[in-house]
Amino acid sequence: MKKKITIAIDAMGGENAPKKNIEGLNIFLNKNKANKDFFIHLYGNQKLIEKEISSLGITSNLIKIIHTDAVVSDEESPMTAVKSSKNTSMWNSVKAQIDGNADISLSAGNTGVLLVISRMILKMMKEVSKPALAGLWPSKKGMSVVLDLGANIECDDKNLVDFSEMGAALYKSIFPDQQPYVSLLNIGSEEIKGTEMLKKAFIKLKDLSNENNFLFNGYIEGNELMEGKSNVIITDGFTGNIALKTAEGTAKFLVDNLKRSLTENIFSKFSLLFSYFSLKRFKLKIDPRKYNGAIFLGLNGPVVKSHGSTDSIGFYHSIDLCYKIIKGDLMGEIKNNLNHLNARN
Amino acid sequence: MKKKITIAIDAMGGENAPKKNIEGLNIFLNKNKANKDFFIHLYGNQKLIEKEISSLGITSNLIKIIHTDAVVSDEESPMTAVKSSKNTSMWNSVKAQIDGNADISLSAGNTGVLLVISRMILKMMKEVSKPALAGLWPSKKGMSVVLDLGANIECDDKNLVDFSEMGAALYKSIFPDQQPYVSLLNIGSEEIKGTEMLKKAFIKLKDLSNENNFLFNGYIEGNELMEGKSNVIITDGFTGNIALKTAEGTAKFLVDNLKRSLTENIFSKFSLLFSYFSLKRFKLKIDPRKYNGAIFLGLNGPVVKSHGSTDSIGFYHSIDLCYKIIKGDLMGEIKNNLNHLNARN
Numbered sequence: 044m045k046k047k048i049t050i051a052i053d054a055m056g057g058e059n060a061p062k063k064n065i066e067g068l069n070i071f072l073n074k075n076k077a078n079k080d081f082f083i084h085l086y087g088n089q090k091l092i093e094k095e096i097s098s099l100g101i102t103s104n105l106i107k108i109i110h111t112d113a114v115v116s117d118e119e120s121p122m123t124a125v126k127s128s129k130n131t132s133m134w135n136s137v138k139a140q141i142d143g144n145a146d147i148s149l150s151a152g153n154t155g156v157l158l159v160i161s162r163m164i165l166k167m168m169k170e171v172s173k174p175a176l177a178g179l180w181p182s183k184k185g186m187s188v189v190l191d192l193g194a195n196i197e198c199d200d201k202n203l204v205d206f207s208e209m210g211a212a213l214y215k216s217i218f219p220d221q222q223p224y225v226s227l228l229n230i231g232s233e234e235i236k237g238t239e240m241l242k243k244a245f246i247k248l249k250d251l252s253n254e255n256n257f258l259f260n261g262y263i264e265g266n267e268l269m270e271g272k273s274n275v276i277i278t279d280g281f282t283g284n285i286a287l288k289t290a291e292g293t294a295k296f297l298v299d300n301l302k303r304s305l306t307e308n309i310f311s312k313f314s315l316l317f318s319y320f321s322l323k324r325f326k327l328k329i330d331p332r333k334y335n336g337a338i339f340l341g342l343n344g345p346v347v348k349s350h351g352s353t354d355s356i357g358f359y360h361s362i363d364l365c366y367k368i369i370k371g372d373l374m375g376e377i378k379n380n381l382n383h384l385n386a387r388n
Numbered sequence: 389m390k391k392k393i394t395i396a397i398d399a400m401g402g403e404n405a406p407k408k409n410i411e412g413l414n415i416f417l418n419k420n421k422a423n424k425d426f427f428i429h430l431y432g433n434q435k436l437i438e439k440e441i442s443s444l445g446i447t448s449n450l451i452k453i454i455h456t457d458a459v460v461s462d463e464e465s466p467m468t469a470v471k472s473s474k475n476t477s478m479w480n481s482v483k484a485q486i487d488g489n490a491d492i493s494l495s496a497g498n499t500g501v502l503l504v505i506s507r508m509i510l511k512m513m514k515e516v517s518k519p520a521l522a523g524l525w526p527s528k529k530g531m532s533v534v535l536d537l538g539a540n541i542e543c544d545d546k547n548l549v550d551f552s553e554m555g556a557a558l559y560k561s562i563f564p565d566q567q568p569y570v571s572l573l574n575i576g577s578e579e580i581k582g583t584e585m586l587k588k589a590f591i592k593l594k595d596l597s598n599e600n601n602f603l604f605n606g607y608i609e610g611n612e613l614m615e616g617k618s619n620v621i622i623t624d625g626f627t628g629n630i631a632l633k634t635a636e637g638t639a640k641f642l643v644d645n646l647k648r649s650l651t652e653n654i655f656s657k658f659s660l661l662f663s664y665f666s667l668k669r670f671k672l673k674i675d676p677r678k679y680n681g682a683i684f685l686g687l688n689g690p691v692v693k694s695h696g697s698t699d700s701i702g703f704y705h706s707i708d709l710c711y712k713i714i715k716g717d718l719m720g721e722i723k724n725n726l727n728h729l730n731a732r733n
Contacts, residue, residue, distance in 0.1 A: 196583055289630075321653075324652075
């Protein structure tokens with residue numbers, strides 16, 4: 044019998060916790076009624092969690108609550124976090140991995156603190172020089188992964204190569220039937236374009252590219268992020284964060300304008316009756332909750348960060364992502380890719 | 389009598405030149421029938437230009453054609469451009485400024501070549517350490533300017549301060565009644581966030597901020613680019629180019645998806661009849677042609693680059709931008725801002 048997938052959830056992290064966390068879990072349980080290959084461990088205030096569980100009528104025997112009194116606050120700074128966040132629900136949900144009680148940890152709490160304590164508790168993989176934050180990005184062909192989204196302001200070519208190997212492994216774990224195509228984000232597609240760091244990484248990746256791990260597609264520009272030609276897009280944490288937030292801001296700007304245009308007079312409001320289902324499908328297609336969950340890569344265990352402000356549907360998608368990642372053997376894929384890398388060095 | 393504004397246009401640059409260039413000019417002339425405060429000088433093949441002019445029935449005495457045989461090709465590399473682009477329509481339209489025959493130059497041709505020859509012909513202002521490419525960006529409150537969009541891959545804090553002074557001057561020249569609010573693009577809004585370069589520029593800009601030139605609004609993140617709280621957004625050329633193209637790609641992705649959703653079945657197609665005008669207004673509001681025209685700043689004369697692939701409406705907006713910039717005394721505003729800067733150093 045295969046070992047069960049155990050997901051350690053910080054039930055107290057994020058807005059409206061633990062309500063939205065448990066509601067998200069409920070969606071996950073309902074969608075996986077036929078599955079018995081997982082366990083969910085909930086870290087946090089037992090009473091509050093039990094209250095939500097009973098109000099939703101959850102009776103699953105696949106969940107377990109591990110009580111913790113303390114919670115990491117949103118105001119906590121990463122500087123003091125190590126001292127003051129011990130034995131919080133977040134801390135214990137990450138620590139569960141080194142105690143052998145979980146395969147992956149999920150929190151919607153304070154991002155800075157989660158990154159710091161995850162790194163402290165799980166430690167960096169010896170093959171990796173810097174950890175990275177990877178995110179899911181919609182594309183014409185489905186979904187891509189993009190990293191680094193902000194864990195490292197400054198990177199070198201070695202980091203970008205590590206990110207490529209880890210990003211390709213992540214993509215493979217989520218989409219086992221797909222071939223990872225890696226590209227470096229740049230301001231032009233010609234080999235001579237970009238910073239020295241990018242040019243060096245380009246040469247290394249061209250050499251490492253092979254079907255077993257990934258195929259290297261060269262450079263892509265910002266406007267190609269969503270084309271789907273490449274599904275693993277690599278950049279430093281500063282650029283990745285700017286790109287991510289610019290895309291979010293652009294989407295919000297457009298959707299707000301569309302809403303305003305479609306409701307500004309009685310005639311356009313009337314038209315909404317007719318286009319309701321089309322617009323709903325459009326909204327569903329670009330729903331950011333489907334992409335909720337950033338994956339912290341490069342540690343001796345995976346940690347997923349959900350948006351703090353997402354709702355139960357967004358949180359469900361993060362749980363589902365954790366499940367897929369472990370089912371797809373992310374850590375095995377990463378080790379495989381990094382070994383291949385080291386063998387070449 | 390005030391001196392007339394003279395705009396030197398490379399009539400041969402861009403796709404479908406000179407047709408779209410002359411059509412764009414025709415729109416400009418029709419919108420400015422009451423104005424007599426400008427001259428348009430068209431550089432390029434006289435016969436081809438005259439053909440377009442007569443086919444549109446243009447009879448204005450505010451235009452003049454200066455014949456040139458050669459045209460810069462799209463394949464020309466910036467490396468060899470200086471040698472091979474002499475006496476092309478692009479070259480001559482830029483050179484017109486140092487001959488005292490124009491206040492500003494406009495081309496939709498090869499970007500790399502335009503940047504190189506502009507820099508060579510017009511020379512850098514002595515107060516500026518690097519020139520920058522500025523663009524117009526839609527915002528909730530109207531329009532912002534963003535720079536650098538790709539002229540400099542690597543920048544230091546001094547460059548960012550120069551860009552701020554020049555960007556504020558550009559904003560002021562286009563919107564004389566508005567107050568420029570400058571922000572640095574960063575991955576967080578707290579003072580401790582970001583690269584060393586950004587932190588140093590932050591301190592300098594806080595010190596320089598004053599109502600006569602601009603007010604410094606601190607850092608903004610990518611998702612705030614379109615909020616309009618700041619209308620002059622400063623970044624290095626690598627990050628700016630990634631942000632610009634990511635925004636373009638995101639907008640295209642969303643609009644393509646919206647189109648598909650609204651036309652995927654007979655019911656949704658029918659609904660289009662009702663929302664036609666609302667959607668048209670939406671399209672108009674986000675029409676990229678309204679933002680067509682990047683401004684090359686930091687040289688001893690302004691050069692505007694139109695998108696090569698834009699149509700006549702986009703090219704009209706670039707001509708209109710040239711007109712506004714000179715009417716608003718861009719060069720005077722830049723000198724004023726830079727002098728103020730130097731006085732403080």
